[in-house]
Amino acid sequence: MPESFKKLEKATDSLEQIFSTEEKIKNAARKVFMQKGFSATRTRDIAEEAGINLALLNYYFRSKEKLFELVMMDCMQEFISGLKIILNQEGKTIEQLLEDLVTHYYELFRSQPDLPIFILSEMRSNPKRLEGNLGIKESLSKSYFFKILKARTPNKINPFHFFMNIVSLTVFPFVAAPMLKQISGTNQEQYDKLLKERIKLVPQWIGLMLNSEIAIS
Amino acid sequence: MPESFKKLEKATDSLEQIFSTEEKIKNAARKVFMQKGFSATRTRDIAEEAGINLALLNYYFRSKEKLFELVMMDCMQEFISGLKIILNQEGKTIEQLLEDLVTHYYELFRSQPDLPIFILSEMRSNPKRLEGNLGIKESLSKSYFFKILKARTPNKINPFHFFMNIVSLTVFPFVAAPMLKQISGTNQEQYDKLLKERIKLVPQWIGLMLNSEIAIS
DNA sequence: GTCTATAATTCGATAGAC
DNA sequence: GTCTATCGAATTATAGAC
Numbered sequence A, B: 001m002p003e004s005f006k007k008l009e010k011a012t013d014s015l016e017q018i019f020s021t022e023e024k025i026k027n028a029a030r031k032v033f034m035q036k037g038f039s040a041t042r043t044r045d046i047a048e049e050a051g052i053n054l055a056l057l058n059y060y061f062r063s064k065e066k067l068f069e070l071v072m073m074d075c076m077q078e079f080i081s082g083l084k085i086i087l088n089q090e091g092k093t094i095e096q097l098l099e100d101l102v103t104h105y106y107e108l109f110r111s112q113p114d115l116p117i118f119i120l121s122e123m124r125s126n127p128k129r130l131e132g133n134l135g136i137k138e139s140l141s142k143s144y145f146f147k148i149l150k151a152r153t154p155n156k157i158n159p160f161h162f163f164m165n166i167v168s169l170t171v172f173p174f175v176a177a178p179m180l181k182q183i184s185g186t187n188q189e190q191y192d193k194l195l196k197e198r199i200k201l202v203p204q205w206i207g208l209m210l211n212s213e214i215a216i217s
Numbered sequence C: 001g002t003c004t005a006t007a008a009t010t011c012g013a014t015a016g017a018c
Numbered sequence D: 001g002t003c004t005a006t007c008g009a010a011t012t013a014t015a016g017a018c
Helices: A003-012 A021-040 A043-050 A054-061 A064-086 A094-111 A115-125 A135-141 A144-152 A160-175 A177-184 A188-211 B021-040 B043-050 B054-061 B064-086 B094-111 B115-125 B135-141 B144-152 B160-175 B177-184 B188-211
Strands: none
Touching: A021 A043, A021 A054, A021 A064, A021 A115, A021 B021, A021 B115, A043 A054, A054 A064, A064 A094, A064 A115, A064 A135, A094 A115, A094 A144, A094 A160, A094 A188, A115 A160, A115 B021, A115 B115, A115 B177, A135 A144, A135 B177, A144 A160, A160 A177, A160 A188, A160 B160, A160 B177, A160 B188, A177 A188, A177 B115, A177 B135, A177 B160, A188 B160, A188 B188, B021 B043, B021 B054, B021 B064, B021 B115, B043 B054, B054 B064, B064 B094, B064 B115, B064 B135, B094 B115, B094 B144, B094 B160, B094 B188, B115 B160, B135 B144, B144 B160, B160 B177, B160 B188, B177 B188
């Protein structure tokens, strides 16, 4: 095919063509990897999803593993990027910070429901992926949020319990969505309504815990 | 033909031999499948773990899929079996039921940490597995526990929110253990101490939520 | 850069001896 | 029942034409 004709064709093509081939492959890889995990994903699936030939995948990314590493890095980044910003908004009350946090993850997981289970399950088989992103620990322990959390923690309970509670109440309903949908007998729309209600409820429940006199005994 | 009930005949053999070959394969399969998931598991791994030859796996279980189905059924069963009993102990207070429940799952997941993430991640790729175990929905909605939960639910909040909270606070710290251990900077022993503290804490926190005046607004 | 065709390897499953 | 050896399909990766 002549080069001039090729350019003309590109310029008049559909929206799909505004992404470079490299980007198309990466986006397709992200979609398929998140849906099926590393081992269950075939490079052919990614090529098909991207609308390109299988050989191009190796041309751009050398191997399935290299492509996966890139996707995984992206996902981890997206998972924790919002966290650092929100946890350091000085001046806000802990209830406000919590509502920001829960809202953020509700919207993130609503657009990408497989993101949390993907990260958690891939981490099981390869826990050392976390070592690279060691910044999370410092980001949390040095954050404004954690400072006021410690101050408000009742009695001698480890403040980390409350961090666990926040993440559990926020993330697990997405991780276990298929099971919880089944158990509650709700369809997608109804279940999503429940999830949305939790944006307001979770911060209040956490507030209750922080204000209570519960101790470990 | 494989004979499942022949195991006792070899009672005088060494410790490894008290399990029939069929059981050894199934136990090995359970271990490897739970650790790596279906796709990442090779039948050769299972054979090696069981200390038998690869051909025997197909002799006893026909295929990797059939073996996996058996293991999955077992795991699902174990996951929900304790539930039905505990949720129907009439006469107990909701706080007592919760403590029984959290204790049960703490001990179950402590001996098999990969069980919850295994079930959740395999369900993602194959949500129809749940349809077989449809009994969960009825077990919950018709249980004594759910009856008193509904009675104690404040205002007009969907009682299922509290079921989600219980499961989230109980299961998620196991599902996300690698990540939470990293973030909290604890080793296995310290993290386990935290998990153990939650046996007493989670029921109290749930009690707080049920007694509060929080509404959806 | 992109394609077709194929090499190289892995893996599930089976045949057949004992 | 258990083993060794191997087949056949699937899959990653590459060679080479355009």
